[in-house]
Amino acid sequence: MPKTKNKNKVKPTGQVMEFLRSVRFARLRGVCYMLFGLFVCISILSFLISGASDSNVLGTLGHGVARFFTNRLFGVASLGLALLIFLYGLRLWNVKQQRWWRFVGIVFFWMIWCSCLLGYVSGMIIKAVDFQDFAGLGYTVAVKLDVLIHWGTPVLLIFVAVVFLIFVHKVRFPIPDLSFISDWFDRMQSVRDSKSDKSNIDSDTSDDSTSDCPNPGLLQRMKAVVERWRGGKNSNDDDVADEPTEETNSQPDDAPKPKPEAEDAGREALPEDIDEAFEEVNRRAQSQSGHQQTTDGEPTFTIVSSNPEGELSEQDDDPIPAVEEEESHHFTIDDLYDPHLDLSSYQSPSTDILEPWERSNVNVTNEELIANNKRIVNTLKDYGIEIVEVKATPGPTVTLYEIKPAAGVRISRIKNLEDDIALSLSALGIRIIAPIPGKGTIGIEVPNAKPQVVSMKSMLESSAFRENKKNYELPIAIGKTISDEPFITDLAKMPHLLMAGATGTGKSVGLNAVIASLLYKKHPSELKFVMVDPKKVELSLYNKIERHYLAKLPDSDEAIITDVRKVVRTLNSLCIEMDQRYDLLKLAQVRKTTEYNDKFIHRQLNPERGHRYLPYIVLVIDEFADLIMTAGKEVEGPICRLAQLARAVGIHLIIATQRPTTNIITGTIKANFPARIAFKVTSAIDSRTILDTTGAQRLIGRGDLLISLSGSDMVRLQCPLIETSEIDKMVDFIGCQRGYPDGFLLPEYLDENDEPNKDFDPKQKDELFNEAARLIVTTRVGSTSNIQRKMNIGFNRAGRIIDQLEAAGIVGPANGSKPREVLIRDEVELEEILRSL
Secondary structure (H helix, E strand, O other): OOOOOOOOOOOOOHHHHHHHOOHHHHHHHHHHHHHHHHHHHHHHHHHHHOOOOOOOOOHHHHHHHHHHHHHHHOHHHHHHHHHHHHHHHHHOOOOOOOOHHHHHHHHHHHHHHHHHHHHHHHHHHHOOOHHHHHOOHHHHHHHHHHHHHOOHHHHHHHHHHHHHHHHOOOOOOOOOOOHHHHHHHHHHHHHHHHHHHHHHHHHHHHHHHOOOOOOHHHHHHHHHHHHHHHHOOOOOOOOOOHHHHHHHHOOOOOOOOOOHHHHHHHHHOOOOOHHHHHHHHHHHHHHHHHEEOOOOOOOEEEEOOOOHHHHHHHHHHOOOOOOOOOOOOOOOOOOOOOHHHHHOOOOOOOHHHOOOHHHHOOOOOHHHHHHHHHHHHHHHHHOOOOEEEEEEEEOOOEEEEEEEEOOOOOHHHHHOOHHHHHHHHOOOOOEEEOOOOOOOOEEEEEEOOOOOOOEHHHHHOOHHHHHOOOOOOOEEEEEEOOOOOEEEEEHHHOOOEEEEOOOOOOHHHHHHHHHHHHHHHOOOOOEEEEEEOOOOOOOHHHHHHHHHHEEEOOOOOOOOEOOHHHHHHHHHHHHHHHHHHHHHHHHHOOOOHHHHHHHHHOOOOOHHHOOOOOOEEEEEEOOHHHHHHHOOHHHHHHHHHHHHHHHHHOEEEEEEEOOOOOOOOOHHHHHHOOEEEEOOOOOHHHHHHHHOOOOHHHOOOOOEEEEEOOOOOOEEEEOOEOOHHHHHHHHHHHHOOOOOOOOEEOOOOOOOOOOOOOOOOHHHOOOOHHHHHHHHHHHOOEOHHHHHHHHOOOHHHHHHHHHHHHHOOOEOOOEOOEOEOEOOOOHHHHHHHHHHO
């Protein structure tokens, strides 16, 4: 006979389960936990005050609870457990404590440690049976440890507590000053050394007076400083050290005296410290050997050596201060807003993935410099121009010869001999700077026989780029100067950059160098790129970092823009973004993005009113000439508008072209792009179009460039080399890390030629119509992208909903670059309209 089911078994109903999961039940449990925590705390305190007697303020139950917590658990330290129970009850009332689980771990550690310490004191030192009730489990643990390690038990407890204080509580214990020990050894050593040094002073002085030192008088005074430093280091504190000092200062009668001229030279700049003395000797020795003395009538020739490696090694010698890692915790409204928190684990790529191209470089030899100097001097002498002094500064690509003509020589005569000097040097092309600003000399730039390669690795590892002492917002490493120094500038201060040059002169490499500099320096939350690549091959590698650094239109599949029609929409979308940012700056009562972001970080702006952190946006256009030829005014108009207004809201433009003609780089473009870079061009006309002066036609190519910042004097640089394989490694490193769900979405832009459907049927309205209407009225932002992001729907569906909202009279029509106007004033009026539909 089959078993009958138990009909009396009743499953919990849905209402019971709903109540158990509700907030009311959670708060009820919270009240119970808090009351129980207070009950345990009061009972334990009464138990301790009464001396473990039965007279507890909470009666027999309180005595039993206190007895259980103190005797069976952690003794007196069980008060920490009562505190945790009370705080957990508060958490059920949504009173969140920062770093809760870390706090629980710390409390449990100190409860166990205090219990063990009380157990050891009561059982091994005091040996009081009554006191064992206040130790709990710690007494048993202390007995076991005493059997194992005996007196090592307190040592172990102290060691564990110190380690916990150092690594968890970050306590820094003071380091005792033991310098008196080393001072005592120094005084003892000085006494022993003074005896041996006294006997050797006569012989050392006589030997050194006949040496080949360029300044024997200075060296003799240096030795006196050495002896005084050895014997009288602590002369004020120790009388024993004063005796050898006086003996070393006195000169023996039979010691040979230096010549009066040498003595006067040594007395001119007598150093007070031994280090300054040695530097003085080296400086005077180098000053005698640095100039090449020529015969009468010949100009003085000086070679200025540059040592970029010295700068890097000097930087490496200075230890970089270690930055203590901040522990992750829950942030509150009192903490500063950190834009890096969304991608807190992001790491910038390492410079190890870049190639050190300098290893294969061949330095300029002194023979080449001297030969070029003679050719320049002889050529000018043939035309009756006398030269007083020549100074050569070798660089990676060219060498600058600074010549100082004799009195009465006109500068125009030297400038007109540019081709004659190039003929005598057999050079590809020279460039004459007449005169060099601020120096009073004339510069002749001569290409080196074997140009050197500047690697991107050396630029990014330079101290100027790493330390960013000038606090650049968008630092970019463009190249190295003639003196082989890294040239670092700020894109935010340019504020836009125009790059031009003939095909194959290094324009694309320079563009990649600028992008790489920004990728290495800025966090994804601080910088976004809008990349336009009509050639479809130059910037395609950066597709891998779309979720980190790239911005795009909401309905765009690829972030790298190659279609001209999408370029026009993107530029107009950037104009809308610019206008929206200006509105935010107006509401925040600030004038630029840095001030706005600073206010937002200090939580002085409310995100519920539309405020948000504003990252920098850099528009990169690789081939501007192709856009002008295909789109014309449709492209030039938004670009000019962005160039005129976008600098204050953190939007900057980088435009590159290989056709620097007047119909491509118009006067409006040039007026709004004060920072310009010119690579080698084919004619002086193209050079004037870019730089407003000639000179770019005489560059040698392969990254050789001239840069002019805001109308200032031009600087000749060698652009760093970054190969495609290096870019691939860099973007792979960034792309493999966790990024945002999608690229940075720009505001939507509807073309005026595409009119939306104004017909609206209430029966065919979207299911999310009412929810979208409430969202628009609440946020006061009537845009498709707002609906798309907030409601997590596609762009096409969001577009249909915004058209229906326009037809229903909730939002206004698209008004060019401005956002749609929300026609409904409040939610009460909206609900009346929704009921009528």
